[in-house]
Amino acid sequence: MAVEQYEKIPSAVVVSEELRRRLHRIWETRPGLFGWIATVDHKTIGIRYIVTAFAFLVAGGIEALIMRIQLAGPEQRLISPEAYNQLFSMHGITMIFLYALPILSGFSNYLFPLLLGTRDMAFPRLNAFSYWVYLASGLFMYASFLIGQAPNDGWFNYAPYSLKPFNPGLNMDFYALGMVFFGISTTVGAANFVVTFLRNRAPGMSINRLPIMVWGTMTISVGILLANPAVSLAFFLLWMDRQFGTHFYDTAGGGKPLLWQHLFWIFAHPWVYIIVLPAMGMVSDALPVFCRRPLVAYTLVILGTITTMVLGFGVWVHHMFATGIPFLATSFFSGASFIITIPSAIAVFAWIATIWTGRVVVTTAFLYFASFIAMFTIGGVSGVMTASVPADLQLHDTYFVVAHIHYVLIGINLFGVLGAVYFWFPKMTGRMLGERLGRWNFWITFFGFNLAFLPMHWTGLLGMPRRIYTYPENVGWTSVNLTTTIGAFILAVGILLLFINVLVSLRRGAVAGPNPWDAPTLEWAVSSPPPPYNFAVIPVVASRHPLWEDRLEEASGRSSIDRGLALDHGKEILATSVIDARPDAVLKMPDDNPWPFVLTLALSVLFTALLLHWWIVAGAGAAACVLAILIWLWPRAELGQKEGAAYE
Ligand code: HEM
Ligand SMILES: [Cu+2]
Numbered sequence: 001m002a003v004e005q006y007e008k009i010p011s012a013v014v015v016s017e018e019l020r021r022r023l024h025r026i027w028e029t030r031p032g033l034f035g036w037i038a039t040v041d042h043k044t045i046g047i048r049y050i051v052t053a054f055a056f057l058v059a060g061g062i063e064a065l066i067m068r069i070q071l072a073g074p075e076q077r078l079i080s081p082e083a084y085n086q087l088f089s090m091h092g093i094t095m096i097f098l099y100a101l102p103i104l105s106g107f108s109n110y111l112f113p114l115l116l117g118t119r120d121m122a123f124p125r126l127n128a129f130s131y132w133v134y135l136a137s138g139l140f141m142y143a144s145f146l147i148g149q150a151p152n153d154g155w156f157n158y159a160p161y162s163l164k165p166f167n168p169g170l171n172m173d174f175y176a177l178g179m180v181f182f183g184i185s186t187t188v189g190a191a192n193f194v195v196t197f198l199r200n201r202a203p204g205m206s207i208n209r210l211p212i213m214v215w216g217t218m219t220i221s222v223g224i225l226l227a228n229p230a231v232s233l234a235f236f237l238l239w240m241d242r243q244f245g246t247h248f249y250d251t252a253g254g255g256k257p258l259l260w261q262h263l264f265w266i267f268a269h270p271w272v273y274i275i276v277l278p279a280m281g282m283v284s285d286a287l288p289v290f291c292r293r294p295l296v297a298y299t300l301v302i303l304g305t306i307t308t309m310v311l312g313f314g315v316w317v318h319h320m321f322a323t324g325i326p327f328l329a330t331s332f333f334s335g336a337s338f339i340i341t342i343p344s345a346i347a348v349f350a351w352i353a354t355i356w357t358g359r360v361v362v363t364t365a366f367l368y369f370a371s372f373i374a375m376f377t378i379g380g381v382s383g384v385m386t387a388s389v390p391a392d393l394q395l396h397d398t399y400f401v402v403a404h405i406h407y408v409l410i411g412i413n414l415f416g417v418l419g420a421v422y423f424w425f426p427k428m429t430g431r432m433l434g435e436r437l438g439r440w441n442f443w444i445t446f447f448g449f450n451l452a453f454l455p456m457h458w459t460g461l462l463g464m465p466r467r468i469y470t471y472p473e474n475v476g477w478t479s480v481n482l483t484t485t486i487g488a489f490i491l492a493v494g495i496l497l498l499f500i501n502v503l504v505s506l507r508r509g510a511v512a513g514p515n516p517w518d519a520p521t522l523e524w525a526v527s528s529p530p531p532p533y534n535f536a537v538i539p540v541v542a543s544r545h546p547l548w549e550d551r552l553e554e555a556s557g558r559s560s561i562d563r564g565l566a567l568d569h570g571k572e573i574l575a576t577s578v579i580d581a582r583p584d585a586v587l588k589m590p591d592d593n594p595w596p597f598v599l600t601l602a603l604s605v606l607f608t609a610l611l612l613h614w615w616i617v618a619g620a621g622a623a624a625c626v627l628a629i630l631i632w633l634w635p636r637a638e639l640g641q642k643e644g645a646a647y648e
Helices: 003-007 017-027 032-038 042-071 081-116 126-148 170-198 210-246 256-276 277-291 298-312 327-339 342-359 364-387 389-395 399-429 433-463 478-508 595-612 617-635
Strands: 538-540 560-565 570-574 583-588 642-645
Touching: 017 170, 017 399, 042 081, 042 126, 042 399, 081 170, 081 210, 081 256, 081 364, 081 399, 126 170, 126 595, 170 210, 170 342, 210 256, 210 298, 210 617, 277 298, 277 342, 277 364, 298 342, 298 364, 298 399, 327 364, 327 389, 327 399, 327 433, 342 364, 364 389, 364 399, 399 433, 399 478, 433 478, 595 617
Parallel strands: none
Antiparallel strands: 538 560, 570 583, 583 642
């Protein structure tokens, strides 16, 4: 719909203080404990996700540092082999599940409605629920440390070592049930992103005008919905094997350990793209701001994002080259793994071209994004090396692979996220992060990371297997390991500086104003931090860069930000059509609601009881869940939907 047409709508109003006050009253979360538990504000939930994910990053980081002290020299006896097993397993689980995805969900939750020009996510209560379940399932898995029985078979948890005869404690049960629990959070979260993407955009924000991170999150959300069932099933079957003596994975009863590997990796390879694509999206949106030009090859980058996700479902067997599967299968999956580098390379070239043809403003955020590109490339190249079967048979289960995963995960996820923190912190808090401390933070993190992980490629080539708690003196692994340990501590100091910067800037940072970076997208059109209702009137979008329309020629008209629909008869947002974002209907949004929290408590009781075999309590927990869902979903008169006829 053209903006001109939209402006003729009789009900469009100009923003006024009166309107702002009214919207504030409608959208504000109630104060006190009730409001804290019951809030459904996507901004609060987003920040909770980010803070919690950083807390888990610190936990996972401490686990890593303990491992690195143990590995600093040969024949050390700081921790027992069993403790080492639990540490590397919880480290991987924490980083992959409790940090890497949730941190991105945090940014997406905070930013989605702001980027899309709306007032909340499609399902605000589900959003609160997905956060609470994430927190509860994370604490559930971490509770295993309290009884000294944390998961101890690595994050990929191969059978048969995970089966009862070899692993009689509760370790595996914590992981198995914890992952089924956690899967609830990611599934409902993903559904929420998909629907918000499809139906809750500002009028005129057609799908070719969306920020890339929105596309990235949408793509991985579909990926999560397809991948998650495999892992929930895998862990459920494992739990059955362990509790009830079924034989899915156990060879003695005719089961197949390889079934585990297939189910796990058909989930987990897509997952590694799931935890990087939104970070790539954030860089695609934020990097161009510091190059003072739009991203090069917008459409190709989006197609590359989608292609990566689709191909990501067809390469899982490259984790299983060493299992003795038929030659034909290895060739196919090797080929597929080579092909998947093409769409990622497109993004890399697009970023480089954007820097190349832009006018670069060097900030801490920019430094993170630029180094992200370099490390992405290093991690990508070591990945292609392992995609070749003969090379992989040498490299498999050595430290080379550990170097590779850290280059991609820290390089893409962590560095992208750190840049994003510098970029969006002003929006979230109203204050700038200190640039001076920022430079220290960046250079120390960057140096520490590379000092730790670059030599690790050699550690692997020298033949050091991963997941060993110590090594003998005369095999030539000592100096590389010592270097890695020193690098790891420097990296930790770098991250610490970020936290210091955040704490200092929250109090004393320069006041940001709505758009400190002179950025083009809608979140920068509102105050920092944004008011509870985000936009006083629903904006109308005429181009991909609404705030740069005065200097770019791409817009057919002008976006309208202070004149539009007020939607102030209660908590209301606009539903728009899937492709062109034409207004469809006015949706009534739910108020603060404690039931997502209560349902999470009931689920926690259920899972804890299953863990401890308290079957009666488990039954009660399940009944409580049903009850909580019923109350939550009970139809209420005030939550209706108004037909949008008046807006056509
Ligand atoms: C302070 C930074 C970090 C250090 C020093 C570090 C160090 C380590 C070490 C020593 C291992 C165990 C290797 C072994 O014995 O096999 C490991 C494994 C692993 N790390 Fe990290 N790591 C760090 C950050 C991260 C991050 C940010 C991620 C992901 C986002 C990550 C993901 C993994 C994974 C998936 C494994 C494999 C676990 C397994 O074998 O089951 N790490 N890391
Ligand atoms: Cu893979």
